[in-house]
Amino acid sequence: MSQDKHPSGAPWRNFYGRFKGKGLRQSQEVYLDEDLENLSPGPVDWDVNPDRKPIDIKEIFGGIPVWLEVGFGGGEHMVHQAVKNPGVGIIGCEPFINGVAMLLGKIRAAEAQNIAVYPGDVRNMFDVLPEGSIDRAFLLYPDPWPKKRHHRRRFVTPEYLEPLAKVLKKGAIFRVATDIPDYVRQTLEQVPQHGFEWLAERPQDWREPWADWISTRYEQKALREDRVPHYLTFRKL
Numbered sequence: 001m002s003q004d005k006h007p008s009g010a011p012w013r014n015f016y017g018r019f020k021g022k023g024l025r026q027s028q029e030v031y032l033d034e035d036l037e038n039l040s041p042g043p044v045d046w047d048v049n050p051d052r053k054p055i056d057i058k059e060i061f062g063g064i065p066v067w068l069e070v071g072f073g074g075g076e077h078m079v080h081q082a083v084k085n086p087g088v089g090i091i092g093c094e095p096f097i098n099g100v101a102m103l104l105g106k107i108r109a110a111e112a113q114n115i116a117v118y119p120g121d122v123r124n125m126f127d128v129l130p131e132g133s134i135d136r137a138f139l140l141y142p143d144p145w146p147k148k149r150h151h152r153r154r155f156v157t158p159e160y161l162e163p164l165a166k167v168l169k170k171g172a173i174f175r176v177a178t179d180i181p182d183y184v185r186q187t188l189e190q191v192p193q194h195g196f197e198w199l200a201e202r203p204q205d206w207r208e209p210w211a212d213w214i215s216t217r218y219e220q221k222a223l224r225e226d227r228v229p230h231y232l233t234f235r236k237l
Helices: 026-034 057-061 076-084 097-110 122-128 148-153 158-167 181-194 217-224
Strands: 066-070 089-093 115-118 134-140 168-178 196-198 230-236
Touching (some): 026 097, 057 066, 057 089, 076 089, 076 097, 076 115, 089 122, 115 122, 122 158, 158 168, 181 230
Parallel strands (some): 066 089, 089 115, 134 168
16 A cells, blocks of 8 residues: 555545534534535545546536635625526535534525535545536634744645636636735745636725625634734735
8 A cells, every 4th residue: 555545545645623612502413414425525535536536516506607706714705696586506625523513504484595515624525526617615713823833834825726726717817815924924935836816905905804805703713802804805817
């Protein structure tokens, strides 16, 4: 067996976040048991798609525009966007199962019909998304990995940005929200190197939230701790 492969055929990919936190409530266990499978975007994991065949986006959403949210946390932004944009399909990727369970509860409450959920590493999703299939992507308050030696773990590195650029359509919008100044620095350095242009023309373009924004729990925590949110908008060239 190759030392750089998992027995399933998957490449060894280091993952530094958490997959599960404190115990789930009984209702959340029910959501996971009853709803998660039905919201699957298709065969993503290596054990069910070892040949990495592209998933059929049109079969999932019927040909409407498709957005992608990377690390949706508790899911409030994703459900908000789904309800406000019923003519759009949204795929969310989140490996933290507690966040997935929270999202499923919100989907039930909102009766959102245009969401697909992958409870895993977005890199696996990048493997099977068709090239140029995504119209918009969101990266909202990602793990900052504040220590300098951990900056390579951030999303705004070539390991993530190269496949993201591949699956986005020309002209697609990529939104990044963060309250960490050094994450802003790295984002503005790295993202344009992978086929994106920053759309800001004045300070208000990164100081003020987007018109359709809903403040997340992570942003509220940042504001309570006197950290300043930044809202960065890029377009795929």
